[in-house]
Amino acid sequence: MQIGSVTTPFGRRPMTLALVKRQIEASEIKPGKTADKWKVFRDASEARELLGLQDRSLAVLDALLSFYPDNELRQDAQLIVFPSNAQLTLRAHGIAGATLRRHLALLVEAGLIVRKDSANGKRYARKDKAGEIDSAFGFDLSPLLMRVDELAMMAQQVVADRFALRRAKENLTICRRDVRKLISAAIEEGASGNWESIEAIYTGLVGRIPRSPTLSDVNSILDEMELLQQEIINILEMHQKDENVSTNGDHHEQHIQNSNTESCCEFEPSSRNEQGAKAVNDGRPKREPVRNFPLGMVMRACPEISMYGPGGTIDSWRAMMIAAVVARSMLGVSPSAYQEACDVMGPENAATAIACILERAGHINAPGGYLRDLTRKAARGEFSLGPVLMALLRVHGQGERAVG
Structure with a gap:
């Protein structure tokens, strides 16, 4: 392969250290290395x-590769192609001259080709x-071989991300449909609950x-939509239990709905199905692990905690727990109350x-006492x-959106 020395661009095009680096790297391709040019092109396209x-x-790029025989x-071949702009325009489906020059510059900037300019800027080869x-003077394709x-x-990462995005969109579509129909059914059949507030939350999420969401956008909204769905199911389960109790107590008595099940408005009990049914063994209740919520969701709900994080930001659960310790002290919550909450809820949920x-x-007048009360309820699965x-x-x- 013809290497030559590092060359600078012809005319007014500037030289950069990045171009120097790419030319040096192109001269250090492993001996004997080969690659199918169209496979490399497909990967670059992806x-x-x-x-x-x-x-x-x-x-x-496709037109340039077509000039390589x-x-x-x-690695041991001559990898410089030297078509004229007119030839490139023809093989690039009639692209305009100014557009051709702009995209050649983009290919150079992306590190897929390197210019090997002659003294007068013309592209040609000597035999x-x-x-x-x-x-030869023209465009060196060595970077494609070097970066195969x-x-x-x-390309594999792009394909994996595309697949993950498609799956996430499908899951969000299904969850969104389920939530919408559950809310409609609850309203139409008169189930107890603050459905107006729940519907407002649903509308806000939608x-x-x-219009063109990223994977992180979809996952963030999906987390919150699934949380809303679970809360709706909890409310409907509690409603069903209330009906069953009323029916078993007196078949002739009209069912009186519980109007205090607005579970999206205050620090309220959950259904026991969410935290784990209470079972007794040796006098001690058994609990299933408490669900951890996505950090991004927590930060959007509680942006004030971010100022207590390292450097005034929170970008991980470790930073969140550090901030919680600082905030605990500021709120006057005792170390023992916080430790008890960690033991019962888990450190992430306590934070x-x-x-x-x-x-x-x-x-809240007494944050420490309030946390102890929540901890006792969590221990009972309530x-x-x-x-x-x-x-x-x-x-x-x-x-x-807050940090996180």
Whole structure:
């Protein structure tokens, strides 16, 4: 393969250290390395967004590869192609001259090709007496060979992300449909509960779905939609239990609905199905593990806690727990009360409880006693953080994004 020295661009095009680096790297390709040029092209096409390329850029790259005579890029071959702009325009489906130059520059910037300019900027090749190319000036395809493994990995990641996004969208569609129909059924059949508030939360979640959502966008909304769905099911289960109790007590007495099941508005009990049914063994209740909620959701519901994190931000559960310890001290919650909450709820949920108390600090007279009360309810399987988070999300308009 013809290497030559590092060359600078012709004319007014500037030289950069990145170009120097790419030319040096292109000269250090492992001896004997080969790759199918069209396989490399497909990988680059798949990874075009990561590379910052457009469809026209790929059309120009396809045209450049068509001027390389073999299907296999080889380390020991001459990898410089030297078509004129007119030839490139023809093979790139009639692309305009200015557009061609712009996308050639994008390919260089993306590190897929390197310019090897002659003294006058023309593209050509010199041949020796045997008719073999001795030196050539044009576009060096060596970076494609050098980055073949990297491009393959990038393409695989894009495919995996696309699949994950498709699955997440499907799950969100199903969950959204279920929530909508459950709310409608509950309202039409007169089930007890604050369905007006729940429907407002649902509408807010749907309104946050972007026109072109990313995977993180979909997962964030899906987490909250699944939480809302679970809370609706809990309310309906409690409603059904109330009906069963009323029916068993007196078949002729009209059922009186419980009007205090607005589980999305206050720090309220959960159904025992959510925390685990209470079973007695040796006098001690057994609890299933308490569900941890997504950190992003917690931060959107409780943005005040972020100022207590390291550097004034929270980007992990570890930072969240550090912030909770600081906030605990500020709220006057004793270490023993917080430790008990950690033992019963788990450290993540205990930190979340502190964040929720901090968010409503102006309405709570004794945060320490309040946390102990929540801990006792959680130990009996009578408390869930889900309604608390949903209420705070509603207060913050469902759309405010905090750190996390």
